Amino acid sequence: MWGLGTLYFYFDFINQVIPAALGQQLSAAFQADAPTLGLIASSYFYSYALLQIPVGLAVDHFGPRRPLACAAVIAGTSCLLFSMASSPVQAIFTRMMVGAGAAFSFVSCLKLAANWFPANRFATMVGLTNIIGMIGAVSGEGPISALAETIGWRETLWLIAGLGILLAILIFLLMQDQPYDNVKPQKHADHLQVFADLKYLLQQRDAWLTGIYAATINTSFIAFGALWGTLFIQTKFMVGQTQAATIVSTLFIGAIPGSFFFGWFADRIQRFKIPMILGASGGLISMAILLYMPQLPLWMAYGLVFLLGFFCCGNVLAYANNARIGPQQSEGTSLGFTNTWLIGGSALFQPLIGKLLQTHETTSIPSTNMHFSIVDFQFALSAIVTSLTIALLMSLLIKENYSPSGT
Numbered sequence: 001m002w003g004l005g006t007l008y009f010y011f012d013f014i015n016q017v018i019p020a021a022l023g024q025q026l027s028a029a030f031q032a033d034a035p036t037l038g039l040i041a042s043s044y045f046y047s048y049a050l051l052q053i054p055v056g057l058a059v060d061h062f063g064p065r066r067p068l069a070c071a072a073v074i075a076g077t078s079c080l081l082f083s084m085a086s087s088p089v090q091a092i093f094t095r096m097m098v099g100a101g102a103a104f105s106f107v108s109c110l111k112l113a114a115n116w117f118p119a120n121r122f123a124t125m126v127g128l129t130n131i132i133g134m135i136g137a138v139s140g141e142g143p144i145s146a147l148a149e150t151i152g153w154r155e156t157l158w159l160i161a162g163l164g165i166l167l168a169i170l171i172f173l174l175m176q177d178q179p180y181d182n183v184k185p186q187k188h189a190d191h192l193q194v195f196a197d198l199k200y201l202l203q204q205r206d207a208w209l210t211g212i213y214a215a216t217i218n219t220s221f222i223a224f225g226a227l228w229g230t231l232f233i234q235t236k237f238m239v240g241q242t243q244a245a246t247i248v249s250t251l252f253i254g255a256i257p258g259s260f261f262f263g264w265f266a267d268r269i270q271r272f273k274i275p276m277i278l279g280a281s282g283g284l285i286s287m288a289i290l291l292y293m294p295q296l297p298l299w300m301a302y303g304l305v306f307l308l309g310f311f312c313c314g315n316v317l318a319y320a321n322n323a324r325i326g327p328q329q330s331e332g333t334s335l336g337f338t339n340t341w342l343i344g345g346s347a348l349f350q351p352l353i354g355k356l357l358q359t360h361e362t363t364s365i366p367s368t369n370m371h372f373s374i375v376d377f378q379f380a381l382s383a384i385v386t387s388l389t390i391a392l393l394m395s396l397l398i399k400e401n402y403s404p405s406g407t
Contacts, residue, residue, distance in 0.1 A: 045344065
């Protein structure tokens with residue numbers, strides 16, 4: 001059941017990185033400058049983030065199957081509509097609809113993990129779930145860029161939309177919310193109880209610190225991996241779009257062992273704080289070297305982007321940490337709260353970096369052609385270095401909340 005849910009999470013991540021894979025084509029099709037392209041890309045995450053708490057409440061109340069099947073229909077249909085968009089406004093609206101459908105993916109997967117696996121394996125399951133998403137991102141970066149150059153970007157989106165509809169059918173026919181012999185009392189709480197659980201979570205200091213940690217460490221994936229990283233690599237290392245997209249996809253390849261390692265490590269030492277500090281500090285060092293060190297060989301770009309993805313998978317522990325902070329059997333609410341921060345907070349950096357690029361533009365070529373100097377990128381992407389510094393600070397301030405029993 002968990003595996004079926006992760007297929008939809010895989011689909012979610014393919015959609016997340018579409019602007020990075022098709023950045024030049026989208027800019028040309030919609031005559032979009034850097035801030036506008038950033039807004040088209042980030043609109044997906046705004047609707048995704050705004051729905052996370054309602055998604056958590058819905059999954060706790062109804063179970064994951066029915067909401068997830070409906071969401072897959074919405075996301076697949078909206079992806080098809082995005083392929084037909086002819087203006088930035090239409091592109092933004094349809095991307096928001098795709099994000100709204102994808103909003104159910106991660107929380108539903110983790111609710112399934114909570115229902116089907118022991119509590120002392122939850123952090124590991126968060127990491128394994130994240131691995132599937134990273135595989136989706138790898139599948140959606142270089143390969144989609146290459147496919148779009150062959151058959152066209154709109155036609156490529158038709159194939160992705162078809163995948164979403166197929167998943168909706170599979171989820172509806174095959175998914176089961178929990179084992180029939182589940183000895184844990186499954187909480188299909190009334191609306192007063194779920195709001196009481198949310199109120200309790202909002203009163204916890206560490207829940208907010210963990211949310212900020214999630215938002216700031218995740219900028220490496222949302223702002224760098226899902227949009228601006230490809231253009232930066234093209235500029236710094238003077239390579240083509242497909243090769244640059246392939247290099248950036250190593251961010252998500254690094255996140256595959258990283259997702260497993262941080263979940264496993266936390267369960268192994270029965271601590272969240274130490275792995276969270278390790279993730280933030282390692283990500284900060286990797287990003288700073290990649291951005292600021294001059295004359296790096298191309299092979300080091302692969303290595304540093306890989307390490308950036310590996311270390312920033314400390315973000316998976318934000319979910320596990322807040323699941324322990326929130327009330328028992330309200331994992332959906334806690335996970336939705338965390339995902340609001342992780343997705344919504346980091347998504348703000350996509351248009352912010354676009355605006356910083358345009359403000360600091362030193363080239364004479366119009367920015368609608370996405371030509372920026374390495375100095376422009378160093379200035380704008382310093383926002384990611386700053387965010388990772390904040391993540392490190394949050395990890396130092398968070399109290400240890402791990403408990404082997406999951407309570």
